[in-house]
Amino acid sequence: MSYHSGFIAIVGRPNVGKSTLLNALIGKKVAITSDKPQTTRHRISGLITHEDYQMIFVDTPGMHKGKDLLNQTIDKIAVSSLKDVDVVLFVVDKLMGKAEAHIMRYFENIKVPVFLVINKIDQLASKNEIDELILSYMGRHPFEGYYPISAKDKTYLEKLKDGLISYLPEGPQFYPDTMDSDQSETTLMAEFIREKILHLTEQEVPHSVAVVIERLEENKKNKTLDVDALIIVERSSQKKILIGQQGQKIKEIGMLARKEINYELKKKIHLLLWIKIKKDWRNRESDLKAYGVGDF
Ligand SMILES: Nc1nc2c(ncn2[C@@H]2O[C@H](COP(=O)(O)OP(=O)(O)OP(=O)(O)O)[C@@H](O)[C@H]2O)c(=O)[nH]1
Ligand SMILES: [Mg+2]
Structure with a gap:
């Protein structure tokens, strides 16, 4: 069987749980997290290496319109991360609003599959609430899949990983087995x-x-x-x-x-x-x- 490998960008508004998700997926803390927005300030890669495939996740700073150079710089990093990836995980934690619509506009220019990842379902009261949330995004972009998860409780992450596997193109193992992130x-x-x-x-x-x-x-x-x-x-x-x-x-x-x-x-x-x-x-x-x- 041939080897598959791909880059997966994790994007979304500040504070939706992107870095928590990266850490949960790779099973190690390579990105810091906090309840304050704009925690992540640079791109962070985390790896899952399997005998048949390698997933390279790229955690990005939360996208938002910032006033100072720091915020404009971190926003640019997030936007540029959408290029040259094989899949995008668009992480959300509430109904679609202006900020989410703004981010989704970037998806129109890229021809990359986008998964809608509904995070923090541990905070949602019922399945109805999850459905309502998904409905608010449906039709706004041709998403390749909808994945309700809790990054904090590590629930339904296997489903998400399984969903990603078929989107990994044929390719080499980019990084050695022993490496789990690009952070020194x-x-x-x-x-x-x-x-x-x-x-x-x-x-x-x-x-x-x-x-x-x-x-x-x-x-x-x-x-x-x-x-x-x-x-x-x-x-x-x-x-x-x-x-x-x-x-x-x-x-x-x-x-x-x-x-x-x-x-x-x-x-x-x-x-x-x-x-x-x-x-x-x-x-x-x-x-x-x-x-x-x-x-x-
Ligand atoms: N209840 C709940 N809280 C979560 C979940 N995932 C993340 N959080 C919390 O949400 C807050 C933000 O998490 P981060 O992972 O730092 O969010 P981020 O999207 O990386 O934020 P930025 O780097 O600022 O863009 C933290 O307080 C996390 O503990 C979840 O599944 N459930
Ligand atoms: Mg972060």
């Missing part, structure tokens, strides 16, 4: 730290934060990795919030990030967090690049 350990560390900040802060702070790993050094004596991470914020008020009373907040962020890195990457680390104010970094292309926003 350094990127994942920075992202896990950012995730804890997203979880522990509110309002404008999550969107004003970027994280970069500045130093990563093996400490042979302690058998740990010494990691220095820099947290970038836009204003001194945000720095104050991140530090918290008597440094409690930054301590908590550090502790949770260290635990997560230890659990997910099986790395014992000694983590030092630094905070720097950089005004308006979200509107500077060079800063966006330096802070891992965009394609890299």
Whole structure:
């Protein structure tokens, strides 16, 4: 039997559960998630490799019309991800509205099969509600299939995977069996730290934060990795919030990030967090690049 392989883009509005779905599909945390919109800021690939096929899922930032350069850049990444893929998973979690209609306009220009993935069905009261939701999208685009799932509870993911198999073209195994994502350990560390900040802060702070790993050094004596991470914020008020009373907040962020890195990457680390104010970094292309926003 011939080998099949294909690229599958995961797109949709912010916060619908695209990254949760990617992690659930590949069975590993390669994308951070949070209840704040615009969590994902760059393209993230995750792999399922089977003896007969390889699926390369591409998680994308939530599509929306943003005002600053950061948001315009992440929107562009999502839109450009629609090109050169074999299947698109359009993830939704509510009835069709303006934002969804806006995204669906991009589908008109591509000749790629689109699956409608209705996520968070654990929150829907009845099958009727699911049907109603599907009906609001039907007829708006010739979808290849309708897949109600819960990414959080990992329900009906097998059905979705089975549905995808027949859409994979004949092709080589692009990546080795041992690889499950294209994210480097350094990127994942920075992202896990950012995730804890997203979880522990509110309002404008999550969107004003970027994280970069500045130093990563093996400490042979302690058998740990010494990691220095820099947290970038836009204003001194945000720095104050991140530090918290008597440094409690930054301590908590550090502790949770260290635990997560230890659990997910099986790395014992000694983590030092630094905070720097950089005004308006979200509107500077060079800063966006330096802070891992965009394609890299
Ligand atoms: N109840 C429920 N919540 C879910 C489900 N899937 C995701 N969530 C929650 O929805 C929120 C957003 O999830 P993400 O995976 O970060 O969403 P996203 O679409 O990647 O968001 P962006 O990266 O900002 O575009 C998080 O709080 C998740 O825990 C689900 O199946 N059921
Ligand atoms: Mg995401």
